[in-house]
Amino acid sequence: MSTMKFDAIKIGDTLGPQEIPLSKEQVRTYARTCGMDVPRFTDDEGARAEGLPGMIAPGNLSLGMLSRLVTDWIGESGARLARLGTTYRQPVQPGHTITLSGFVTHIEPAEKRVEIDVWIESEDAERLVIGTASVEFP
Amino acid sequence: MAVEYDPELIGKVFEVTDPVDVSAQDIATFCAAMGETNPLYTDEAAAKKGPYGTIVAPPSYAVTFRNGRHFFTQVPRFGRAGFDAGKDVEFHAPIRPGDKITLSSHVKEIYEKTGRSGSMVFVVVRSTVQNQKGEVVAHIDHRFMNRP
Numbered sequence: 580m581s582t583m584k585f586d587a588i589k590i591g592d593t594l595g596p597q598e599i600p601l602s603k604e605q606v607r608t609y610a611r612t613c614g615m616d617v618p619r620f621t622d623d624e625g626a627r628a629e630g631l632p633g634m635i636a637p638g639n640l641s642l643g644m645l646s647r648l649v650t651d652w653i654g655e656s657g658a659r660l661a662r663l664g665t666t667y668r669q670p671v672q673p674g675h676t677i678t679l680s681g682f683v684t685h686i687e688p689a690e691k692r693v694e695i696d697v698w699i700e701s702e703d704a705e706r707l708v709i710g711t712a713s714v715e716f717p
Numbered sequence: 718m719a720v721e722y723d724p725e726l727i728g729k730v731f732e733v734t735d736p737v738d739v740s741a742q743d744i745a746t747f748c749a750a751m752g753e754t755n756p757l758y759t760d761e762a763a764a765k766k767g768p769y770g771t772i773v774a775p776p777s778y779a780v781t782f783r784n785g786r787h788f789f790t791q792v793p794r795f796g797r798a799g800f801d802a803g804k805d806v807e808f809h810a811p812i813r814p815g816d817k818i819t820l821s822s823h824v825k826e827i828y829e830k831t832g833r834s835g836s837m838v839f840v841v842v843r844s845t846v847q848n849q850k851g852e853v854v855a856h857i858d859h860r861f862m863n864r865p
Contacts, residue, residue, distance in 0.1 A: 605752070612750035613781045638801040639784060643751050643777035650755055650775065657768050660776045664805040666860075710803075717768070 582655050585691050585716040594652045594681035594695065599644065601636065603673040609640045635670040641708045645697045648679045649712045658716040661692070665710040675702055681712070691716040720829040720838050720865070722793060727824055731791045736817035736849065737782060744774045744814060751775065773811035779846050779855040780804060782820050789822065795838040795863040802839065802862035810852040817849040825858060838863040 603623075610620035615637050618625020623633040642665045649660050671677060681697035692715050699708040748759050753775055756763035764772040783789060784801075792799075812818065825843040829836060840861045846854040 609750045612746055613784065615784055637784070638804070639777070639780050640751075642780060642804055642806070643775070646775060646777040647751065647753060647755070650757075655757075655767070659768070660808055662805070662807050663776070664803070666803040667801060 584656070585658070585693075588683060588686060588693055590683050590686060592683040594648050594697065595679050597648060597651075597679040598676055599679065600676045601671070601673045603634060606634065606636045606640065606673040609643075610637060613637070613639065615639065631670065633672060633674075635672055638665070638667045638708075641665060641667065641671055641699055642710075644679055645681075645699065645708065645710050645712070648681060648697060649695065649714060652681070653714060656716070658693075658714050660712060661715045662713040663697075663710060664712075665708055667708055669701070669705060669707040671699060671707050677701060677707070684711075720795065720827060722795075722827050726793055727826065730821055730823045732789065732820070732822045734782065734820045736819050739774065739778075739812055739814065739816045739818060741772065741814035744772060744778065744812075747774065747778055747781070751777070769811055769813070771813055773813055776806075776808045776811075776855075778812050779808065780806060780857055782818060782846065783822070783844060783859075789842060789859075792842055792861060793824065793827070793840055795840070796865040799840065799861040799863040802860040804860065805858040807856045808854075809856075810848060810854050812848070812854055816854075818846060818854065820844045820846050836865055838865055 607621050610616045619629050620637050626634040678700045681695050684696050685694035695712045697710045698706045701707050757767045758775050761772055822842055822844040825841040827840050829838050842859045844857045848854055
């Protein structure tokens, strides 16, 4: 895991990309574990009955994956994820590969804080989920 | 047309949950479901040397207490059933094994927006997540979108 130092971070530094082949089973497992096992997150038919194209991933799972993208980047540097904001623009559908990415947009030296843009992209390069994160260094 | 609602709704705590116990097993199960392999969350020996001296839950565990089958029952709705449009989460104290977590929630704001697909009403519910010591674990702003 990385042990990067705050002083070495530059605007434009990238997080990921992490390519994730998101399976229906993974989404079901997350939904069941987190008490979100409602039809839209567990089966295609139930999701279609709600007017969706098929089963979708819970927003919380997208948030969790973007949180993991940031904590993987933090590694063992001792920094911490202080804030994460997400906007769900389009449904994330399992059975497809999604790509998680991010980059450093701002550095606040006085507070040892880094601002990051993060997003989840579909196979068609559409941004399904966008977000921003703040990371604080010790 | 501006959305109409009872201004008394804003800022009033409408729900305080009973404490939920978080065990080491709960954190391990969550990590497995997330595919999480970070040693700070999954490896006791490595976590001991980390910033918290113990395994802690990944930050996103904080958002798992109120959703799906445990959804808010008293959130104001406008028109057809809403969906989760996004969240803003400020993380404070980590969640540790043995914690008892409560959520206290109020409506922060209600606003209307017109997008490509027409008019939408957003209801923002702010939850304060606390542990048994009264430490704030997280503030979560849940943005729910409704189609009038």
